[in-house]
Amino acid sequence: MIQRAGLWAGLGLFMTMRLVDAPAGLSPEGWAVAAVAVLMALWWFTEAVPLTMTALLPFLLLPLLGPAAPARSPAPIIRRSCFWCSGAIVAIAIEKAGLHRRVALAVAARGGTSPRRLVLAFMAATAIVSMIVSNTATALIMTPVALALIRARGQDDGFAPALLLGVAYAASIGGLGTLVGSPTNGIAAAMIDRTLDIRIDFVTWSKFGLPMVFLGVPAAAWLLNRALRVPHAAFDRQAVLAAIGTPGAWSPLEKRVAPLVVALILGWTVLPLIKDRIGLSALDDGMTAIAAALLLFILPGGNGRPILEWPDARGVPWDVIMMFGGGLALADAITASGLALWIGQQLSGLGTIPIWALALLLTALVILVTEFASNVATASGFLPVVAGVATATGLDPLALAMPAALAASWGFMMPAGTGPNAIAYATGQVRVGQMVRAGFLIDLLGIPLIVAVCFAVAP
Known part of the structure; x- marks a missing residue:
């Protein structure tokens, strides 16, 4: 309808x-x-x-x-698409090797025996994995482990919905941590680059995203435990460990993929600091990601075949890559035709509002819209308008654009709002009312948290 x-x-x-x-x-x-x-x-x-x-x-x-409006060079679109596509290929290798499950189980096993601490531990493990692997894939990995723990505990209280919602919410929050954590991040960064001519690379995004994860996950866990009345009483540690399971010995594939992932992360974080000194000033995030993805199709996987073969790349969300082009083409037209400037002029009165108040209003609006629309669509639709407002009012564009970019992924009330939310609801252990109540509180938390982080980080 x-x-x-x-x-x-x-x-x-x-x-x-x-x-x-x-x-x-x-x-x-x-x-x-x-x-x-x-x-x-x-x-x-x-x-x-x-x-x-x-x-x-x-x-x-x-x-x-x-x-x-003349079409600008497609090079930035191609560069962003190659970066995100190559990052997705590396994530596929991590999933194929099972490294994500090893990390998740290692963190969750150290969560103690308090139900409330276990909710936090599962959320931390989920968020860490979700910084590299897609949000939905991370939720699919962690939900069966959470269900095993719920069955081992065998009590009907707030622990089950809190744990499952914690996994779903942490998958989305963790995805904010890095530029490759969610397709929405890549599209938002490309929109900011295209409309405001501000380059958002892996390190720049992480300066905003990592504080959101480190602050958002514990705060969301605290709200979940309170909203769903998770008990404090501990239960048997052996039952916890048996339910969570162990990752077992390192496989040959894991031993080959892990060093490459570490090298890629170092390339994204360390190379920007030293590339001028070593004569590689032209090197950027996309080139580093492409090199890592290429090596995955060359290096042996220990079974007589390369680590990845092209059929493995079917897991890349090619539809999102296509949305890059369409969304950025629209953003180009909005900017070059004068529409963005005209919108900004109509809203020029907003320049009299303190920038922090305007950022709060904008963040609240984007969070509301993303509850009912896809995260990618929300980012694509809002950021060109934000650019016009920033240009016409003379306000700091990054202080308005980054809150909008992060808020596009901060929607936790609706079962169909995100893939992780739908997975939690599909277990049958979470009622709509519980998701709406907990999600509403975390949505409210996100408004000041996003703005505070962005204002603390933005130059």
């Missing part, structure tokens, strides 16, 4: 905007881009048409409508 309404509402508004004159101060080209943006926003937010197909609309409609 929502999809059909969004389909016809989008088409109706698009046609109406094409039939009426542009508002004062906005060029016909900008008005044409606005019509396409409204159509895409409604179709994205209601999922009336698959997200990837909606992302292709700029390539179909903008040339037909004739906006005068």
